[in-house]
Amino acid sequence: xxxxxxxxxxxxxxxxxxxxxxxxxxxxxxxxxxxxxxxxxxxxxxxxxxxxxxxxxxxxxxxxxxxxxxxxxxxxxxxxxxxxxxxxxxxxxxxxxxxxxxxxxxxxxxxxxxxxxxxxxxxxxxxxxxxxxxxxxxxxxxxxxxxxxxxxxxxxxxxxxxxxxxxxxxxxxxxxxxxxxxxxxxxxxxxxxxxxxxxxxxxxxxxxxxxxxxxxxxxxxxxxxxxxxxxxxxxxxxxxxxxxxxxxxxxxxxxxxxxxxxxxxxxxxxxxxxxxxxxxxxxxxxxxxxxxxxxxxxxxxxxxxxxxxxxxxxxxxxxxxxxxxxxxxxxxxxxxxxxxxxxxxxxxxxxxxxxxxxxxxxxxxxxxxxxxxxxxxxxxxxxxxxxxxxxxxxxxxxxxxxxxxxxxxxxxxxxxxxxxxxxxxxxxxxxxxxxxxxxxxxxxxxxxxxxxxxxxxxxxxxxxxxxxx
Numbered sequence: 171x172x173x174x175x176x177x178x179x180x181x182x183x184x185x186x187x188x189x190x191x192x193x194x195x196x197x198x199x200x201x202x203x204x205x206x207x208x209x210x211x212x213x214x215x216x217x218x219x220x221x222x223x224x225x226x227x228x229x230x231x232x233x234x235x236x237x238x239x240x241x242x243x244x245x246x247x248x249x250x251x252x253x254x255x256x257x258x259x260x261x262x263x264x265x266x267x268x269x270x271x272x273x274x275x276x277x278x279x280x281x282x283x284x285x286x287x288x289x290x291x292x293x294x295x296x297x298x299x300x301x302x303x304x305x306x307x308x309x310x311x312x313x314x315x316x317x318x319x320x321x322x323x324x325x326x327x328x329x330x331x332x333x334x335x336x337x338x339x340x341x342x343x344x345x346x347x348x349x350x351x352x353x354x355x356x357x358x359x360x361x362x363x364x365x366x367x368x369x370x371x372x373x374x375x376x377x378x379x380x381x382x383x384x385x386x387x388x389x390x391x392x393x394x395x396x397x398x399x400x401x402x403x404x405x406x407x408x409x410x411x412x413x414x415x416x417x418x419x420x421x422x423x424x425x426x427x428x429x430x431x432x433x434x435x436x437x438x439x440x441x442x443x444x445x446x447x448x449x450x451x452x453x454x455x456x457x458x459x460x461x462x463x464x465x466x467x468x469x470x471x472x473x474x475x476x477x478x479x480x481x482x483x484x485x486x487x488x489x490x491x492x493x494x495x496x497x498x499x500x501x502x503x504x505x506x507x508x509x510x511x512x513x514x515x516x517x518x519x520x521x522x523x524x525x526x527x528x529x530x531x532x533x534x535x536x537x538x539x540x541x542x543x544x545x546x547x548x549x550x551x552x553x554x555x556x557x558x559x560x561x562x563x564x565x566x567x568x569x570x571x572x573x574x575x576x577x578x579x580x581x582x583x584x585x586x587x588x589x590x591x592x593x594x595x596x597x598x599x600x601x602x603x604x605x606x607x608x609x610x611x612x613x614x615x616x617x618x619x620x621x622x623x624x625x626x627x628x629x630x631x632x633x634x635x636x637x638x639x
Contacts, residue, residue: 175411176302177212179203180348180404182392184219184374187255188227188238189397190441192425194434196398197245199423204246213300216246216274219374219393220253220312220352223260223268225613226513226551228445228506235260235268237441242274249275249296251310251350253374257281257326258318259515259549261611265322266291277310277350280332282325295336297344304408307340309333309368310350313375318517321610329353330361337367345413346406348372355393362386369415370404383420392420399425449506454622460498464491464556465541470498474614475561477621482520482609484587485573486563488535492545492556493589493614503622512615516549517590522605525580529571531598532563532578540597548591589614 181200186193200216207214222242223235230238235256242250256265269276269291279294288294295309311329319326330353337347349368351358354376362371363386370390373380379395383404394400400422407417460470471491478487496511523531535558543555562574563586571578578584588601595602609617 174302175416176300176304176408178300178304178306178346178406178408179207179212179214180217180370180372180402180406181214182217182219182372182394182402182404183222183398184352184372184394184402185221185253185377185396186218186224186398187221187396188224188230190227190229190241190438192398192428193241193441194437195428195430196401196425197241199401199425199428200245200247211301213302213304213306215248215298215306217308217350217372218242218247218250219350219372220251221255221374222250222253223256225255225259225515227442228449228509229441230445231509231513232445232448234264236271237444239269239272243272247274248298249277249308249310249350251277251352252281252292252312253352254313254315255515257312257324258315258322258610259613262323264611265289275308277308278312279309279336280311280314280327280329281319282327284323284325286325295340297340302410304346304410305344307337307344307347308350309336309340309347310352312352313354317606318608318610321608330357330364333361333368334365337365341367345408346415351375355391358391359386362389362391365389369406370418372402372404379422380420381422390418390420394422401425446506449504449509451505452502453505453508453619454503454626456498456500456503456622457626459500462491462494462497464554466491466557467559470494471559472561473621473625474618475559476625477617478518478587478614479561480621480624481617482518482585482587484520484585485576486584487559487561487587488531488563488592489559489589490556491541491559492552492554493550494556495552503619505619508615508619512613512618514549514551514614516614517612518609518614518617519588519590519593520607520609521586521588521593521601522607523584523586523600525578525582525584527600527604528563528573528578528584528586531586531600532560532571534598535560548594548596550591 276292278292298306314326348370352374355378358373373393377396384391394402409416462470475487541557573584593601
């Protein structure tokens with residue numbers, strides 16, 4: 171087909187994180203724009219750059235993420251890539267079934283099965299051809315967390331080098347190359363400086379916002395922040411005679427300025443209720459209330475501390491009181507209750523430390539400013555850090571530190587059960603380089619539920635958390 175000039179529109183979202191407050195407006199906006207472009211015979215593509223799923227929302231948790239895919243289908247998306255929330259907060263089985271009903275392509279070039287094959291639900295790239303014959307290659311990659319992916323049975327490779335290789339592979343087969351990058355803004359800038367073949371990089375992961383895009387060389391970077399606050403639009407003018415882009419620009423559309431109806435509000439409420447209804451399954455019977463205290467040890471924190479130690483067989487445990495988003499009443503505890511209490515996509519972790527390292531971490535954890543620190547990211551879905559809770563990690567009257575029944579001395583090693591978010595180096599640098607064992611795919615709420623069932627012995631649940639592995 172002879173190529174002529176045309177205008178190509180791309181609409182994109184990223185890092186929605188199951189924030190559905192504005193989703194009805196976003197979905198309607200995208201459908202309307204696609205209809206308008208089709209009526210004008212203009213090429214139009216809808217893209218999501220990952221972390222649409224977030225298991226902190228009842229709808230996502232209750233539907234195992236399949237509800238998110240239905241929402242993307244309904245909005246008319248053409249291609250997506252995955253974020254770390256799809257990739258490492260879900261079990262391998264859950265991720266392998268997540269996109270089974272997708273009516274869009276999943277573009278992902280840096281994730282493999284352990285035998286070297288690609289997941290059946292993904293493509294390393296896809297070439298789309300407009301009605302006027304312009305060939306658009308879309309490549310994609312997600313942030314590599316090799317330790318976490320390997321624990322789940324995946325192999326992840328660095329994204330930037332893989333994207334460069336794919337762009338070089340597609341150069342002769344395409345007119346325009348765009349990239350779905352869940353790598354973060356720094357990686358995107360490096361990619362743009364190292365690979366001029368890529369015309370547009372749609373970014374994500376670091377929740378950055380480019381209201382009018384950003385150029386690195388001749389590559390346009392576009393990103394919409396987080397939580398569905400914006401929908402991005404990139405317009406490319408293609409000169410078919412010269413076979414080159416004559417102009418490209420990026421803008422964003424604020425979701426809170428899109429028309430809101432009563433039915434939109436009701437739709438958001440129904441998503442929440444649908445998720446809660448899906449999690450009514452009883453887990454264990456709690457004979458007495460477990461109260462929370464954000465700034466001190468509480469019955470709830472003691473229960474969870476014992477759960478961590480019992481499950482991991484560690485010597486001691488440490489975590490922050492802010493992980494509990496409420497208390498636990500007496501009576502039957504359901505999956506909904508556990509999700510409400512511990513909505514975080516956080517995994518348990520055991521860190522092996524020598525005595526000197528454990529003493530250092532213990533002293534750091536006594537920082538009087540930390541309980542009032544606001545935490546954002548790291549998988550934490552609460553607000554304040556809260557007090558640091560120590561279970562079987564204490565000082566006796568003589569001031570000597572003990573882990574379980576053993577005095578902590580420099581030449582011996584100890585196993586500390588904690589939360590994965592404390593191993594990333596932000597609070598405890600020692601943990602970042604120490605020997606670690608992450609427990610996956612089970613989340614901390616799974617461990618809490620397992621221990622409740624074991625502790626009260628009202629069911630014959632004598633195994634570790636029953637995940638869908």
